[in-house]
Amino acid sequence: MSGRGCRLVWLIGASSGIGAALAGQLLSAGYRVALSARRAERLNALRVGVNGTVENCGVFPVDVTDEAALNTCVKAIEAEMGAIDIAIINAGDYQPMPLTEFDVDLFRRLMEVNYLGVVNCLGALLPVMLPRGAGQILVTASVAGYRGLPLAAPYSASKAAAINLAEALQPELRKQGIQIRVINPGFVDTPLTRKNDFRMPFLITPESAASRIVAQLERDHFEIAFPRRFAWLMKLLRCLPYRLYFPLVNRMTSV
């Protein structure tokens, strides 16, 4: 069995979109995978659907907003499948929000899943990874976290927080033998982005997103960002001074 074949990935947010595509490709690449999300029936269907690899795949339903359940979940995975080598914290929620629909509850909901959900996962993972002095943790954020984007204040802020969190923890974790990284996708055609009513530039399929992640899984740079050209455009926007950034954004959007 190859090195990859021995390695166990905990994939959180595996029941649809990028996560579901990632589950199939990780199994095909020879990883063992523990699948998590809230919808158990989808995870079970996914497990059975991946022909011939069922024994390499476990189902562990969990809600990332439930800190205690995550601790129990990590214990259950390690008892059944062994030590978690790689965790991909991919669970996420999105809802566009024009100013006319300003909604405090939406801010709270997206922060609970996209930011505090990551914190909760780290809280469950670090007690098992730190004593081993090994492990890789990937946080799916977004290029929407580079700068505050119009119509997406709750989402943009939650993803900026997730990127900032990973950056802040990286140096100390690295010294302890743990690698924390971020995955920053552009637009991917999933149930999440089907809520958008505008044309999404550089839109890619979940399969394409998953293959870009799997290809970079065994490397050690901090960020996996794709599609590359769109990610670089967003990075350029991030560098612009406000006096250039806002006029450009006003011209690019219908706000």
Ligand SMILES: NC(=O)c1ccc[n+]([C@@H]2O[C@H](COP(=O)([O-])OP(=O)(O)OC[C@H]3O[C@@H](n4cnc5c(N)ncnc54)[C@H](OP(=O)(O)O)[C@@H]3O)[C@@H](O)[C@H]2O)c1
């Ligand atoms: N699509 C894009 O263009 C895009 C771009 C940048 C970043 N992203 C990020 O990529 C990740 C995957 O998104 P996607 O586009 O593949 O969307 P998706 O198809 O809606 O998948 C979201 C996943 O997160 C899970 N999830 C949501 N809330 C959860 C909770 N409270 N506890 C546990 N799991 C939860 C969902 O499963 P259950 O509902 O079964 O719990 C589902 O598996 C998200 O973090 C998203 O923000 C997406």
